Amino acid sequence: MEDHKQTSFTFEIDNFSDKETVLQSPKFLSGGCLWYVELFPKGYNVDDHLSIYLCVANPESLRLGWKRRATFSFVLLNKSGKELHKTAGFLEKNKLLVKVEVKVVEVVDEGVVTGNETLNVYGFRVLYSQAMEVSRLFLEHPDIAVSFRPKNKLVKTTYMNLLLGLIESLNKPPHSITQTELRNAQSELMDLTEAGFSLDWLKTKLDEVSLERKKANADCFRVRELEEHIKNLEPELNREKMKSSTYATQVVSLEHTLRTISQISELSRTRTLANSPGNLGIF
Numbered sequence: 446m447e448d449h450k451q452t453s454f455t456f457e458i459d460n461f462s463d464k465e466t467v468l469q470s471p472k473f474l475s476g477g478c479l480w481y482v483e484l485f486p487k488g489y490n491v492d493d494h495l496s497i498y499l500c501v502a503n504p505e506s507l508r509l510g511w512k513r514r515a516t517f518s519f520v521l522l523n524k525s526g527k528e529l530h531k532t533a534g535f536l537e538k539n540k541l542l543v544k545v546e547v548k549v550v551e552v553v554d555e556g557v558v559t560g561n562e563t564l565n566v567y568g569f570r571v572l573y574s575q576a577m578e579v580s581r582l583f584l585e586h587p588d589i590a591v592s593f594r595p596k597n598k599l600v601k602t603t604y605m606n607l608l609l610g611l612i613e614s615l616n617k618p619p620h621s622i623t624q625t626e627l628r629n630a631q632s633e634l635m636d637l638t639e640a641g642f643s644l645d646w647l648k649t650k651l652d653e654v655s656l657e658r659k660k661a662n663a664d665c666f667r668v669r670e671l672e673e674h675i676k677n678l679e680p681e682l683n684r685e686k687m688k689s690s691t692y693a694t695q696v697v698s699l700e701h702t703l704r705t706i707s708q709i710s711e712l713s714r715t716r717t718l719a720n721s722p723g724n725l726g727i728f
Contacts, residue, residue, distance in 0.1 A: 455543065
């Protein structure tokens with residue numbers, strides 16, 4: 446285990462009271478690692494509170510199994526450094542100084558991954574295997590967890606796993622989703638929405654899947670009806686084939702009889718002409 450010296454980094458935020466969205470400090474080096482501070486002026490999942498986090502810079506460039514362990518603290522300062530009464534106002538000239546002190550105690554660039562390791566993605570502890578999916582989810586739907594209420598880490602993880610499972614279910618072909626799965630999906634969506642997730646887009650997806658499944662079921666019902674109709678027609682078809690076969694045999698027999706009669710008639714006529722007096726020759 447390495448033990449590095451404590452370092453500090455300070456950055457200034459002008460016109461702080463006007464800031465609404467998340468702010469990021471410049472990257473800084475401490476203990477041989479790059480860091481940055483992420484600050485939410487209006488709070489993250491809390492109202493009227495400042496939320497501030499220490500983050501590892503460029504985590505996607507690190508090898509699988511990396512780890513950074515550090516002790517750190519944040520100090521909020523005004524420009525003069527004077528201690529001011531909170532009711533009289535803390536900021537001077539609407540400027541906030543944020544000082545972060547970091548002491549890195551362990552750096553692991555690559556480790557053995559068991560599949561159970563977790564990391565924090567937008568405030569949710571998720572497995573490494575889920576990190577990309579969760580990150581993409583927040584990029585596509587930035588406001589998805591703005592109103593999310595639970596604060597307990599385990600509860601948050603449970604809800605996130607429920608959400609990921611629901612998304613996976615609704616991405617299956619509609620015809621492969623059972624009625625039970627569809628009812629479960631509706632119940633899960635309600636639970637997630639009540640917890641504070643913004644999931645209008647997922648409700649739209651669920652409605653589309655439900656409609657497509659109804660259409661698929663209707664098509665299957667029509668196919669079954671046709672198959673049943675064909676099944677009922679098969680005996681009649683076989684009877685008609687037998688009749689046709691019998692008629693064909695009779696027709697062949699009649700044709701044969703007619704040819705025979707015609708041949709006999711032609712032979713008789715030839716003989717009659719041969720025996721007629723008008724056909725006598727002079728020798």
